[in-house]
Amino acid sequence: MAIIEIYDLTCNHKTNPVGIDDREPRLSWKLRSASRGVMQGAYRIQAAANERFEEPLAWDTGKIESGRSVLVPYEGAALQSRTRYFYRVKAWTQDGNESEWSVPSFFETAYYSEDEWAGADWISFELPADEQGNEPIAYLRKAFRTKGRIASARVYATALGAYKLYVNGQEADDTHMNPGWTTYEKRLQYQTYDVTGLLAEGENALGVMLGNGWYRSQIGWQPDSLYGGTRALLAKLHVRYEDGSEEIVGTDGSWKGSDGALRMSELYHGELYDARMEKRGWSSAAYDDTDWSSASPYSHTKSTLVAQENEPVRQVRELVPVSVHTTPRGETVIDFGQNMVGWVRFAVSEKAGTVVTLRHAEVLDKEGNFYTGNLRAAKQTVTYICSGDGQETFQPVFSFQGFRYVKVEGIPAERIAGRFAGCVLTSDLKPGGSFRCSDPLINKLAENIVWGQIGNFVDVPTDCPQRDERLGWTGDAQAFIRAATYNRNVAPFFAKWLKDLAADQQEDGGVPHVIPEVKVAGYNSAAWGDAAVICPWVVYERYGDERVLRDQFPSMKGWVEYIRAQGENEFLWNTGFHFGDWLGLDAKENSYVGATPRELIATAFYAYSTGIVAKAAKVLGLEKEAKEYSELRDRVASAFREEFVTPSGRVASPTQTAYAVALMFDLLEEKDRRQAADRFAKLIEESGAQLTTGFVGTPYLCHVLTRFGYGELAYKLLERREYPSWLYPVVRGATTIWEHWDGIKPDGSFWSDDMNSYNHYAYGAVGDWLFGSVAGIDADENEPGYRRIKLSPLPGGSLRHAEATLDSPYGEIRSAWKRLANGGIVYEMTVPANASADVVLPGAKLGSVLESGRPLETAEGVSDAAESADGLRFRLGSGAYRFELAPLAE
Known part of the structure; x- marks a missing residue:
């Protein structure tokens, strides 16, 4: 008799989420059994507003004959805002064996309407910049008194800028960089904090540090802030007393503000902290704020507010230095042994006024000196001015750096050991999988792929985390998303980002190159805009999340219709700007674009995305659209063959990428695919079993070879150690994935200062093949x-x-x-x-x-x-x- 156990209950892909605004949250669970062939035959869910599941229950499904155990939508009584609901599950096997009730889990709702923000208004506190143009971070506080024994307390908060919430001198939680990066004009997240344990009976205080974040920092290549010029805060505390009464403390004109020790914070440039200006205890109830000024009201909408969707950013790991050494130039440099993203926490004991400066870099130059040329305009510098009051500890608050090496100035090298730690920052996604094999270099490659994902998944999927860019490039995201699903549970991460993609999508269906949109980056490149279609489909395929397809379907369809409207032939895409096979090694001299014709790539992705839209429509029960887009896909594939394939079945452009996309997307006639695969393999063999592909072709190389029986050739590409190859950077000491196959050349020189990231996950797409083919x-x-x-x-x-x-x-x-x-x-x-x-x-x-x-x-x-x-x-x-x-x- 099979004995089953129910475990790992989740709501909307999360464990015990606090602060959701979903009226129909989806519940999932897993079954565990020592027996073979166990399938669920039925389930029962109960949900209640109390942990004892006392009547009346919010939901009791009764016994439902179904094998479904993933993303079952809540269908009970209407959920109330600001309420914690407990739920539990039991199941029966296909043979009728019944489990015990699971250990209860919970989800907690936040606000369900804009009206619930009543009692809190937007406030701001402007501070003048110094002579160097540095803008101090605002410190805001509100003292208040509670009136009885507290049963529970929640703070709902957000900002135009970035904020850090404190309660009675303590951080409200362990999250960072709130409220995250969204398309702020249309979607602004707020967070929910359970502060019950931080409040006291009697005197209390809320404190908020209000910085620039993505909202007001330089973003991309434009020197000014992207979204707005005024930082603002919106927060509301609900206190429930044991007698059932409730009290509200919201942001208003009674809040007070001041400057403080954090004199400057910029995403790219770092932070300046003058400890001599600390206002100690500023967020505690006993602090004397009589010399603080009143906050100002700020006019801004609340209609764009949405509850936190993605997992928040947290510190997930701490690294200790592997060495402290002096470079040939005499620089004191800490090596953390890993290219990481986050910040350095350090402790110093120096006299007042001592300036400690930390500069961050990814690599050393060929002579072993500190190198920051590839950062371009990003300064990545943290400056700390000591107060002289014993041991002082600091870590940045509203900026993060991409680095392995840190140059330290202002402290003797002998006083560094044991005082510096690398704090790894990322969206705190649930671990996914792991890959190991007999080759240590391939294991290191797999590890580097994971580190690249950790560093570039800081609230949005970025191209790089160190230079003056750090943008959500769509092409990189769609190339890497399949590999990403193996390493972490990225379902809520991409669901949130895709909503911003839809919000930023143009009226004609066009898609910006980067999401959230940065207008100077541009729009509508093939293989970049196709993220609108590819990413939702991958989330559906890997997580069974049909809602993502439903939410994104208008966006998916809009992108295909945008392509369809381009040029004179609705079945070819041979107009407009395209990145092509970006950084392909078969590019002409001084060009970033590979040799594969851009219109070939564009039409191939046109067909691919159209086919996905047809499949998505079928999943959603949209039979008319499914038929329409299936037929359109066939017409585009036919046009592709007429334009880019010879009558004998040869791809007219004999590049690795051209064959890879034609075969991967099934664009050739069935009768021609085998010989085309043979020609594709011959192209690679004739090149000495080395790849020549860029961002477009690389994700598909090994997949196509494996599919057509050339698995050993795919292994040759994987195991190759010389440039160009996946293992060449590993041999050169890489700890993440490089932007260029030869970011560091064999002679130790660099590819270029202009565009040379050493943490750029696109080529890490091979992780999809490691999991999906090598392990299978x-x-x-x-x-x-x-x-x-x-x-x-x-x-x-x-x-x-x-x-x-x-x-x-x-x-x-x-x-x-x-x-x-x-x-x-x-x-x-x-x-x-x-x-x-x-x-x-x-x-x-x-x-x-x-x-x-x-x-x-x-x-x-x-x-x-x-x-x-x-x-x-x-x-x-x-x-x-x-x-x-x-x-x-x-």
Whole structure:
């Protein structure tokens, strides 16, 4: 008899979220069982406003005959704002075995209407800049008195700028960079803080540091702020007393403001902190604020406010220096051993007025000196002026840096050890999977991909985290999103970003190059704007999140219609500006654009996106649109062949990228695909098994080769250590993914100061192939979210073993393989309960495979075994399996 356990309850992809404004939140759970082949046959959900689930319940589904366990929408009584709801789940297997109730989880609602902000108004506190143009950060406070025993307390807060909330001298929580970066004119997030434990009976105080953040800092290449010139705060505290009464403290003219020690904070440039100007205890109730001035009212709408959607930014790790050394120039430099994003926390004990300066850099030059040329205009400098009052500790508040190396001035090198730590900052996404194999360099590559994602997923998916850019480039995001889903749960991260994409989309359907929009960056490039279509589909495919498709479908459709309206031929896209195969190695001298014709790439992505829109329409039950866009996709593919493919089936532009996109997107006639794949492989072999692709072609190289039986050639590309290759930067000491294949050349010189990031995840898209082909874990779009898993591991190259795990919406998936000394192979696979897997073992035959020592045909949980051209195919139910494949007879 199968015994099942319900675990890992989530709401909207999050564990116990506080402060949601969703009226129909979606609940998920996982099943755990030691038995094989376990599927859910029914479930029951209860939700209540009390943890004991006393009547009346907000929702009781009763027993629902269904296998659904992911993103089940709430359908109970209307949810009330500012209320915590507890929920629990029990399930039955397909055989009728019943679980116990799960451990309860909860979600807490925030505001459901603009009217609920009544009692709080926008306030500002302007401060003059100093002689150097530095603007001090505003310190705001409000003292108040509570009137009884407190049952609960919440603060709802946001800002035009960035803010940090304090209650009675303590930080309200461990999040940073609130309210995050959105399309502020249309969408501004607010956060919810549970401050019950921070309030006292009697005298209390709220304090807020109000800085520039993304709202008022320089963004991109324009020197002025992008959104507005005035920082402002909106906050509202609700105190509920044990007697049932409630009190509100909101931002208004009674709040007071002042300047303080933080004299300047800019995203790109860093911070200036003068500890001699500290107002100690400024956010505590006892502080004397008689010399502070009143805050000013500020006129701004509340209609754009939305509750926090993405996981917040947090410090997730702390690094200690691996060395402190002196460069040939005599610079004192700390090496943290890892290119990271965040800030340095340090402790100093120096006399008053001592200036401590930290400058941040990614690499040292070929002589070993500190190098900041690739930062362009970004200063990435933290300056701290000591108060002289014993040991002083500081870390930035409203800026973050991208760095491995830190040049320290103002402190003797001998007083650095043990006083400096690297604080890693990122959107705190739930861990996803892991990849390991027998090659240490490939393991390092996989690790570098993860570090690149951590550093560039700070509230939005950025291209780089260090220079004067740090923008949400759409092309990078769509190229990398599949790999990203293996490393972290990115569903809420991209759901939030995609809403900003839709908000910034132009009336004609055009899509900015960067999201949130920075107008100087431009609009409407193929493979960049296609993020509007590709990213929602990947989130649906990997997480089973149909709502993302529904929310984004007008945006997806709008982008395809924009393309359709370009030029004279509605089935070709051969007009307008395109980045093309950006940074392709087959580019002409002094060009960033690869040799593949831009109109070929544009039309290929036109077809690809149109096909995705057709599939999305079908998922959403929009049969008319599904038919229309399916037919449009076929017409575009036909036009692609007429324009870019010869009658004999050759792609007219013989580049790696041209063949990669034509084959990946199924744009060639079926009869021509095999010979085209052969030509594609020959192109690579003739180049000495080296790639020549850029941002567009690279994500598809290994996938196409694997699909058409050239897996060993894909492994050659992966294992290549010389430039150009994925492992060349690893050999050169990279700890993240580089923007250029030769960001550091073999002679130690640099590619260029103009555009040379050493933390740029686009080429990390190969992580999708490591997980999806080497280890063989992939999703099936027909049963998305890994309800039906594809397990097709591909032993190859010089690897002796490989293994990947993935925490899917149904539980952990594992796929591992190992070559045996006798020439056989062992495969180990784990399928979570309530899911199944379609397996392909390459080269295997019926009768040559044992499962845990038993013939495959008699193994529990294995069904539908059959030989195919790809190898041995069969279906697995849930459970852990071990397959041993005997060596092939010679």
